[in-house]
Amino acid sequence: MAKNRISRINEEIQRELSALLRTVKDPRVQDTMISITHVDTTSDLRYAKIYISALDKSKEKELLKGLRSAGGYLRRELGAALQLRYTPELVFEADDSIAHGAHILDVLRTIEAREALGEETQNNEEAKS
Numbered sequence: 001m002a003k004n005r006i007s008r009i010n011e012e013i014q015r016e017l018s019a020l021l022r023t024v025k026d027p028r029v030q031d032t033m034i035s036i037t038h039v040d041t042t043s044d045l046r047y048a049k050i051y052i053s054a055l056d057k058s059k060e061k062e063l064l065k066g067l068r069s070a071g072g073y074l075r076r077e078l079g080a081a082l083q084l085r086y087t088p089e090l091v092f093e094a095d096d097s098i099a100h101g102a103h104i105l106d107v108l109r110t111i112e113a114r115e116a117l118g119e120e121t122q123n124n125e126e127a128k129s
Contacts, residue, residue, distance in 0.1 A: 002043065009084070010039040013048055016081045017090075020074055028066030032059055037095045041088055048088035051095035060094050067092040 014036050021034055033055035040049040052067065054060045067074075071090050079087030 006041055006043060009045070009082075010041050010048075012082060013041065013050075013078065013088070014039045016078055017050060017074060020077050023077075024066070024070045024073070026066040026070050028059075028062045029070060032056055032063050034063065037097065045084060045086045045088050047091055049091045049093055051093055051097075053095045053098055057099075064092055064094060 017039075018036050021029065021036075024030065035053045035055075036050060037053045038051040040051070041047070050067075052064070054063050071092070075087055075090055078090075
């Protein structure tokens with residue numbers, strides 16, 4: 001039962017923060033396309049890890065600094081919107097799962113290409129015999 005509640009709270013936090021990010025006035029946050037990929041809240045609702053993915057990876061460190069500086073504002077607005085006993089402290093982290101998935105896809109394509117090349121070489125050797 002508690003896990004279901006935490007997952008619903010995570011979804012609510014993700015939805016509300018996605019809307020609130022558009023209202024942040026910090027230029028480090030305004031000038032970047034941001035996506036909240038995942039929210040992980042502790043069971044006591046004291047901390048929430050917010051995983052952020054940015055379109056421009058070169059500005060990711062500045063983006064995280066901007067989000068950390070706007071953390072108080074975001075937490076206050078989130079508390080007003082969610083009606084929880086405790087509004088969790090927001091901890092922003094960069095999410096590299098998209099880049100990691102792209103790397104895995106590249107590795108799989110490389111293996112596929114090697115296998116196709118090996119089969120082609122084997123077929124050519126059989127045709128010569």
